Amino acid sequence: MTQEYRIEHDLIGEVAVPVEALHGVHTQQALENFQLSGHPIHEKLIRAFGTVKLACARTNRGLGAWQGDDAKAEAIERACGELADGRLSEHIVVDRLQGGAGTSANMNVNEVLANRALEILGEPHGAYARVSPLDDINLHQSTNDTFPTALRLAAIGLLHDLEAQVLALQEAFQAKEKEFAHVVKVGRTQYQDAVLTTLGREMGAYAEALSRDRWRIYKCEERLRVVNLGGTAIGTGFAAPRQYIFRVVDELRELTGIGFARAENLTEATQNADVFVEVSGILKACAASLLKICSDLRLLSSGPEAGLGEIRLPKRQAGSSIMPGKVNPVIPEAVSQVAMLVMGHDSTIAVAVAAGSLELNPFLPLIAACLLDSLAFLARGCETLRRHCVEGIEADEERCRAHVEASSAVATALVPEIGYDAACEVVRRARDSGRSVRDTAVAEGVLSAEQFDELLSAEAVCRLGSPQLPGRGTEE
Numbered sequence: 001m002t003q004e005y006r007i008e009h010d011l012i013g014e015v016a017v018p019v020e021a022l023h024g025v026h027t028q029q030a031l032e033n034f035q036l037s038g039h040p041i042h043e044k045l046i047r048a049f050g051t052v053k054l055a056c057a058r059t060n061r062g063l064g065a066w067q068g069d070d071a072k073a074e075a076i077e078r079a080c081g082e083l084a085d086g087r088l089s090e091h092i093v094v095d096r097l098q099g100g101a102g103t104s105a106n107m108n109v110n111e112v113l114a115n116r117a118l119e120i121l122g123e124p125h126g127a128y129a130r131v132s133p134l135d136d137i138n139l140h141q142s143t144n145d146t147f148p149t150a151l152r153l154a155a156i157g158l159l160h161d162l163e164a165q166v167l168a169l170q171e172a173f174q175a176k177e178k179e180f181a182h183v184v185k186v187g188r189t190q191y192q193d194a195v196l197t198t199l200g201r202e203m204g205a206y207a208e209a210l211s212r213d214r215w216r217i218y219k220c221e222e223r224l225r226v227v228n229l230g231g232t233a234i235g236t237g238f239a240a241p242r243q244y245i246f247r248v249v250d251e252l253r254e255l256t257g258i259g260f261a262r263a264e265n266l267t268e269a270t271q272n273a274d275v276f277v278e279v280s281g282i283l284k285a286c287a288a289s290l291l292k293i294c295s296d297l298r299l300l301s302s303g304p305e306a307g308l309g310e311i312r313l314p315k316r317q318a319g320s321s322i323m324p325g326k327v328n329p330v331i332p333e334a335v336s337q338v339a340m341l342v343m344g345h346d347s348t349i350a351v352a353v354a355a356g357s358l359e360l361n362p363f364l365p366l367i368a369a370c371l372l373d374s375l376a377f378l379a380r381g382c383e384t385l386r387r388h389c390v391e392g393i394e395a396d397e398e399r400c401r402a403h404v405e406a407s408s409a410v411a412t413a414l415v416p417e418i419g420y421d422a423a424c425e426v427v428r429r430a431r432d433s434g435r436s437v438r439d440t441a442v443a444e445g446v447l448s449a450e451q452f453d454e455l456l457s458a459e460a461v462c463r464l465g466s467p468q469l470p471g472r473g474t475e476e
Contacts (some may be wrong), residue, residue, distance in 0.1 A: 006126045019125065022091040024111035024133060030104035036097040041105050041365075042372040046092045048153035049109045050083030052146050052229065053137065055252035059244055060139050062251075071121060072131060079116040088112055096369045101362045102147035110137040140240040140248075142232040144270055144360055149252070151368045152224040155279065156258060158375035159221050165382035166214045166286065172390040173207035176200070182458045185310055185400040186407045193409040196461040199310065199395050202300075206293050213286040220282045225260050227252070228269035234359040235267030273353045273361045276371055283374045284346040290381060291339035294332035297389065301329055309399050314392035331389040338381035345370035404456065410437045413455045418446060 005016040008025035015025045040046075057076050060066075066073040082088050091112045098104045110133035117131045118124065131137070181200035186193050229252060230245035232238050237245045249262040263269035303309040313329050320326040348370050352363040361367070404410060411423040414437075418426075430440040441447045447455075454460060 008126055017126070022088070022112040022115040022125065023093060023108055024115065024126065024128075026104065026107035026133075027094055027111055030094045030098060030108065034095040034098040034104065036095050037369070039096050040093055041096045042154065042368065042376075043086070043089055044154040044157055044372060044376075045105075045150055045368060046089045046109075047084050047086055048150040048157070049092075049105070049146070050080050050085070050088070050113075051153060051255055052150045052252065053109065053113060054080035054084060055229075055255050056139070056141055056146070056248055057137075058255075059248040059251045062247065063241060063243055065139060066136075072117070072136075075117040075120040076113065076131065076136060078120055079113045082116065083109065083113060088116060096365060098365050099362070101143060101360055102364050102368070103143045105365065106138070106143040106147055107133065110134065113137045140230075140232070140244045144233050145228045145231045145235075145266075147364055147368075148270075148273070149227040149229040151276075151364065151371070152227055152260075153252075153256065153258070154368075154372055155375060156221055156224050158372060158379065159217055159224075159279075162286075162375055162379040162382070163214055163217045165379045165386075166210055166217060169382045169386045169390065170207050170210040170214060172386045173203050173210065176390065176393055177204035177207060180395050183395050183397055183400050184404055184456060184458050184461055186403045186409045193407045195412045196404065196409055196456060198458050198462055199400065200458075201462055202296075206296075209289045209293070213282075213289050216282045216285060220279050223275045223278055225258065226263050226269065226275075227260055228263050228266050229260075230262060231266035231270050233270075235265070235270035237266065267359070271356065271359055271361070273356060273364065273367060276367050277350050277353050280346045280349040280371055280374065283371075283378060284343055286378055287339035287342035287346075287374075290378070290385070291336055291343075294336045294339070294385070297332045297393075298329045304396075308403075310396055310403065312394040312396055313389055316388060331385060335381045335385045335389075338377045342374045342378055345374045405436050405438065408437070410456065413461060414441065414447070414452075417451070417455060422446065 004019040006019050007014050008017050008028075009015070010025045010029065012029065015028050017024055017028050021028075054077060057073070057080055061073045061077070066076075079088070083092075092105070092108050094104045094108045114128060114131045114133040114137050115125045117137075118127055121130065123130050177200045179200070180203055181198060183199040184196055185199050185202075187195050187197035187202075227249060228235060230237060230240060230248050232240050245262075249260055253260045297311070297313065300308055300311045301313045304312070313331070315327045316330050318327065320328075349367050352366045352370075353361065355361075355363055408427050411427045414423045414426065426437060426441050426444075426446055429444070430437045433440060435443070438449075438452055441452055442449050
């Protein structure tokens with residue numbers, strides 16, 4: 001079947017565009033120029049663009065644009081709403097990595113909205129005398145204020161998703177904290193036996209770290225609510241009526257329910273993108289927490305026969321094509337890679353922000369790609385870790401008990417009762433005799449069996465400090 005084309009014009013010249021395409025000449029040029037990542041811009045950014053364009057259209061209509069042509073105004077607003085709802089996403093086709101500070105993305109959006117509005121009006125694609133991508137859809141706008149505003153809106157939506165997943169993961173570890181509260185085990189520092197703790201307390205520490213991440217994620221939304229919408233090209237509001245500049249952010253706030261505010265200094269807000277470094281740093285902190293947790297889960301479940309083996313992770317899939325019976329900790333491994341990628345994205349964002357020049361940062365498409373991917377990856381990583389790993393963790397209580405009995409960490413638990421030197425002597429004699437520390441202490445009358453077991457109870461090893469001062473009795 002022969003492809004039919006329509007001819008459109010831009011500054012460069014004539015370009016053939018498929019007749020049925022909702023995009024136009026600017027998008028067609030971008031498709032030829034930018035074949036880099038192989039991926040279109042993020043779905044959330046596409047939808048956010050639709051919302052931003054709708055806020056602009058409503059503001060313009062309220063100020064008298066398209067007066068006497070309600071059908072045109074309604075068609076434009078309807079098209080914007082469809083883009084915001086995700087019904088036109090397949091037509092936003094430009095590569096996420098592009099030159100021009102996002103101009104190709106903005107023009108792809110403008111052309112799709114114009115041609116969709118033309119469809120609604122019963123007009124053919126490309127009839128821009130009726131609805132223009134530039135004079136109507138982009139009225140009183142620039143890429144330089146709509147793209148970063150849409151990016152902020154998209155990021156806030158993804159932040160909400162991430163916060164929910166971090167909270168769910170935190171709660172999963174809190175459940176394990178209660179479930180394993182009675183399981184006494186060896187605590188380790190520098191991979192060496194240290195003092196006794198409980199498996200529940202370890203799980204609780206992970207939950208507390210995630211709680212901090214959740215709070216940071218919640219608070220960093222505030223940094224993204226300040227937008228430069230209305231500043232047009234370089235923050236001066238060039239070509240936009242003053243009343244439009246004053247109203248458009250209010251319209252966006254009403255549409256989204258998010259407390260957006262116009263930047264006090266629109267020029268500064270257009271020049272600088274450091275807020276994205278700040279937000280990315282918070283995501284890197286969350287990634288660091290995830291990587292540490294995943295590393296610990298892999299270590300605690302290692303072996304299982306020849307490693308620590310203190311916990312059992314859910315078996316998700318066979319682990320080897322050559323080693324029978326091997327099951328790998330694939331979920332923590334996968335989520336670790338998410339964390340590593342987010343850390344890499346953070347470095348890229350910092351470089352891209354620092355490379356901004358004079359009145360604009362030309363690398364916003366790269367910043368957007370890295371930031372939105374990091375948000376989405378982290379949310380999916382937290383969900384995957386929770387659903388496929390943490391909720392199914394089991395304690396190997398017998399293995400934990402065997403480690404406790406075999407470890408010199410047991411002696412540390414005796415120090416508050418018998419003193420450091422006496423505890424060292426018990427360990428020495430236990431090693432010389434080949435007996436356990438417990439058997440040695442009880443057999444030689446250093447402690448009764450009841451006293452020894454009390455010092456190694458879950459309550460005792462989790463107690464904050466010692467209940468008494470040496471030589472002074474119980475502290476009041």
